[in-house]
Amino acid sequence: MRLRSLLRWTAPLLAAAVSFNAAAQSATTLRIGFQKSASLLTLQKSSGSLEKRLSPLGVAVKWVEFPAGPQLLEGLNVGAVDVGFVGEAPPIFAQAAGATFVYIGFDPAAPEAEAIVVPKDSAVRTAADLKGKKVALNKGSNVHYLLVKALEKAGLKYSDIQPVFLPPADARAAFERGAVDAWAIWDPFLAAVEKQSGARLLVDGRGIVNNHSYYLAERGYAQQYPQVIQALFDDSQAQAAYVKANVKAAAAVIAPLQGLAPEVVEKSLTRYQFGVKPLTPAVAAEQQKIADAFHTLGLIPKPIRVAEALPGRAAGAVAEAAR
Incomplete structure (x- = not known):
């Protein structure tokens, strides 16, 4: 009787604990590495738009600031962040140093x-x-x-x-x-x-380089949480559309966060072409040219294959295009 009574009282508690643990395992956090100079991400962080978009998925957002792209990729490599946004050269140096990540998207060229x-x-x-x-x-x-x-x-x-x-x-x-x-x-x-x-x-950069920017992710995170990555893309595209249509207003919001005058931020915003897209074979081929140039100059210690840092289908398309 005593055991039966004990089970009657503890069963609901055990069920609640199992339910709680399952919920905890299904919930996740998106840790984003960003630079204060990355105006679009700075705007996203300030507005809380990504948090609102991810809330229905039970996903929290943690923003981790880095002074520049190379340091951000060090953070990605040691597991401090899940996703990062950098220029075209940092991924080359990081891959040559053995960092494991995957390209998940790019912003249009911004040579100016x-x-x-x-x-x-x-x-x-x-x-x-x-x-x-x-x-x-x-x-x-x-x-x-x-x-x-x-x-x-x-x-x-x-x-x-x-x-x-x-x-x-x-x-x-x-x-x-x-x-x-x-x-x-x-x-x-x-x-x-x-x-x-x-x-x-x-x-x-006009007539010399394209100056793409890239979204990178820890490969396991990108594979496990594609819906989170999609939500990040959707929010980035929405914020990009807002900035393009409201440059002066966006600059007024971003300026104090970057510690700059609004007219400075406004000038810089006009020189970027925001709007994340999935990586294409042509853009990946451009990255490979950068990697090859850096190796020829001795800036990286070994040759690398950019295709090895691409998602499965994209890597296959790049390999096919190279044949």
Whole structure:
């Protein structure tokens, strides 16, 4: 009787515990690695739009900030985040270093959103004039490839300049005190130094590079939670449409979050073409060209195959296109 009585009281509790554990296992969190300079994600974080979209799925959102793409991918590789948004060069360096991730989408080309700038009174007038000069850049970032290709177009080798590897804040300080001769940088830092310091644009990406941005994910997370990835894409596309139709209003919201003047943010927003899309074989082939160029220059220690970091069907399409 005593045992029967005990079971009568504990059975509901055990059932509740099982139900709770099942719910806990089905719920998940999307940890997004972002850079404050990534205006669209900064807007998403501020608005809470993604949280609202994922709430019906029982998914929480955690935003993890990084100073630049290479550091973000280190976070992705060690399991600190599930998804990240970076420029075209960081995934190349990360894959060469053994990081495991998968490309899940890309934003359209934005060649005007990165450039090499010089002080307004600099004697440097063309990219060819950079020979022997010190050029600041964030190692492994999207502008690393811009610098390589801009020098190549000007008839110079990468070894003809002195690269000075600095994150954006330190690079700007070095640029303004004259410790470096030029700075390869992306928006909104580019717009800020143009408007605030009168920096002169030496060359941007037009006719040289495409400057795509990529959404990357931990492969297991992308495979296990495709509905979460789709919700992220849907929200990113909705926010992109809003920014394109309301540039000034979007800049007013983003500016204080980035610590910049609204006119600076507005200028940078006009140089990006937002709107995430699934990766195509053509875009993946462009990434492979970057990887090959970096290996030829000795910037990465071994050749890599970008197709190995693509989702199954996309990897197959790239392999078929390469035949």
